[in-house]
Amino acid sequence: MFNLNWKRLGIAAGLSLSLVAAGCGSDENEGESNEASNGDNTPDYSEEVNYTITGIEAGAGVVAAAESAVEEYENLSGWEVSTSSSGAMAQELSSAYENEEPIIVTGWTPHWKFAKYDLKYLEDPNEVFGGEEEIKTMVREGLEKDMPNAYKILDQFQWETSDMEEVMLEISEEGASPEEAAQNWVDNNADKVEAWTEGTEEVDGEKVTLVYVNWDSEIASTNVIKYVLEQQGFDVTITALDNGPMWESVASGEADGMVAAWLPGTHGAQYERHQDSLEDLGANLTGAKIGLVVPEYMEVDSIEDLQPDE
Template sequence: MVKINWKKLGITVGLSLALFTAGCSSNEEDKADTVGKGQEVELAYVEWDSEVASTHVIAKVLEDLGYNVKITPLDNAVMWKSVATGDADAMVSAWLPGTHQAQYEEYGDKVIDLGPNLEGAKIGLVVPSYMDVNSIEDLTDEAGKTITGIEAGAGVVQATERALEEYSNLADWKLETSSSGAMATALGQAYEKEEEIVVTGWSPHWKFGKYDLKYLEDPKGVYGAEETINTMVREGLEEDMPELYQILDNFYWTMEDMEEVMLMIQDGEDPEDAAAKWVEDNADRVKEWTEGIK
């Protein structure tokens, strides 16, 4: 009968696991050394909940590959300009063709469009479902004839300014601009009391998961159809950092992916921690973005 030395076996298995883990860590570190090599990368973004989520996620992926990533929140127009002038390397926050139409017309020939990183985006006027109004044309004196907006330079705000001109029933309405956070706070407070409120809204956004909301129909098409969120990079990036260019070109996820990160942040998670958790839990998706990178 063969006697098994369980103590020795345990030590052997433990050593094997340690070596395996060390090998995996070494491979990850080697990949970080050979890909990013500590190169500095600056990503610009606008502080919308959607763009906070996407920018922190792609930044985390790049950091794991050894890049030294700086993310800079900017006003919408300044974000576009920073990539166009090369002050920033990239952004993953270009809403096209409608929301950022003005910025694209001004800077589109000075940046490289890598195409959509998310499809099915939408903007418009949003109200709680308990409000008895379904179209912009139905609005009369709801919410004190006031639309609660976000930052003055945002595309959805510019579209709303056009809506005030296009829809005759909005002739004496006013648009109050503030910030994305202030809009969300006002919406939450009104919703809790079942008060009337009309806000500038967009999808993806965590508010649609937290509240029962609806877009108002837009028969004049002021807010446009569904949009994509595109990745834009500075000219010369492909030549300067081809691996970075490839990763950004591969970056693509779904509305559900983005809203998962947004909800974590809304529930109190730090954006960096939320991004790290999502990256860890979605290794297969991240692998698609880094495919072919050595």
């Protein structure tokens, strides 16, 4: 690991001196060489963050991937993933960022924190977190027959990362309620909404139940599609659930659908368990991503740059 750090820093002269000292066979020189390797200008972030990754809810895909990373990367020996909630993670990130303190969090895109803070993903050479993800729409079996207009709107719902982050930022930065932010976005994007409702008819109070995981991204998307459905005459109820119950409620038919399925990584296990009991309507947003995230001011670029707890 020390040789890798020297290589990345490009200090060829320092490496040469270390090799000369080792060749002399002097215990004193060897100790000085090791001290130099540990005493370069790169801060020991691992110790500063107490060998801890700040996570979100236990059972979330990004948390499971972070736990796998701790097992797979030898240099993360002794590390742990601290779970809480997406809100608590955001608060800890905000506090650390304001004080320019080191922090490593489980992150995902889209998320308002990337618009508010200067952040970066740590490189993941072992690809534990996978590549890009899609956020998909899932509905219960039989919805197309029971409520064809709702089914078609959900099937045609598709937007971009910038759209979602616009709603999230209005909630987090301007203090708007999710309902207000969703209505404002819909009112300002009539052309996109028209494409979602194309070929559908207005209804009179048909009840639709949607579920979502309580993440900022899914609060935004679920409230937007709720408002669009209500404009078409539906009586819409939305309910926040944990990851597992969200999938179970759609697969069992207790809920009509969700626009919050992160695949293939984040909700991969839930999808494998329930895919035969629900209908996949495809991606409503592409280019999503999960991984370990740090502020740009931290001089670390890869998971492999971190040090074990020894």
